[in-house]
Amino acid sequence: xxxxxxxxxxxxxxxxxxxxxxxxxxxxxxxxxxxxxxxxxxxxxxxxxxxxxxxxxxxxxxxxxxxxxxxxxxxxxxxxxxxxxxxxxxxxxxxxxxxxxxxxxxxxxxxxxxxxxxxxxxxxxxxxxxxxxxxxxxxxxxxxxxxx
Numbered sequence: 082x083x084x085x086x087x088x089x090x091x092x093x094x095x096x097x098x099x100x101x102x103x104x105x106x107x108x109x110x111x112x113x114x115x116x117x118x119x120x121x122x123x124x125x126x127x128x129x130x131x132x133x134x135x136x137x138x139x140x141x142x143x144x145x146x147x148x149x150x151x152x153x154x155x156x157x158x159x160x161x162x163x164x165x166x167x168x169x170x171x172x173x174x175x176x177x178x179x180x181x182x183x184x185x186x187x188x189x190x191x192x193x194x195x196x197x198x199x200x201x202x203x204x205x206x207x208x209x210x211x212x213x214x215x216x217x218x219x220x221x222x223x224x225x226x227x228x229x
């Protein structure tokens with residue numbers, strides 16, 4: 082059975098290859114291991130920025146979710162943004178992603194936020210199949226970004 086828990090500083094190095102696999106999945110061109118360390122370590126143990134949860138099969142990391150503390154001016158509430166969800170290919174379809182989402186819902190409740198939100202790539206049909214099977218509603222919003 083998969084266990085979901087906050088990633089500790091001692092366990093963090095085991096997750097670094099998963100960060101790279103996640104970035105490769107989304108075709109990130111310039112993966113920087115040191116930048117990854119600095120970025121993802123800011124969520125260890127739950128911080129003002131958010132939480133890094135790990136999915137473990139025994140002692141082996143098989144996935145992670147990175148959850149940001151965020152705000153919504155539309156609802157004038159705190160929200161949690163599940164910015165990253167990754168499960169190893171061998172573990173997909175076994176409930177690990179769902180368990181990470183459910184843990185994110187608990188984080189959201191515990192923090193007193195109004196809702197958990199996330200986005201995915203339009204062609205990530207595997208993830209969308211999971212997301213469509215949850216209680217989540219698809220947003221009507223279209224995202225834009227400007228690289229600077």
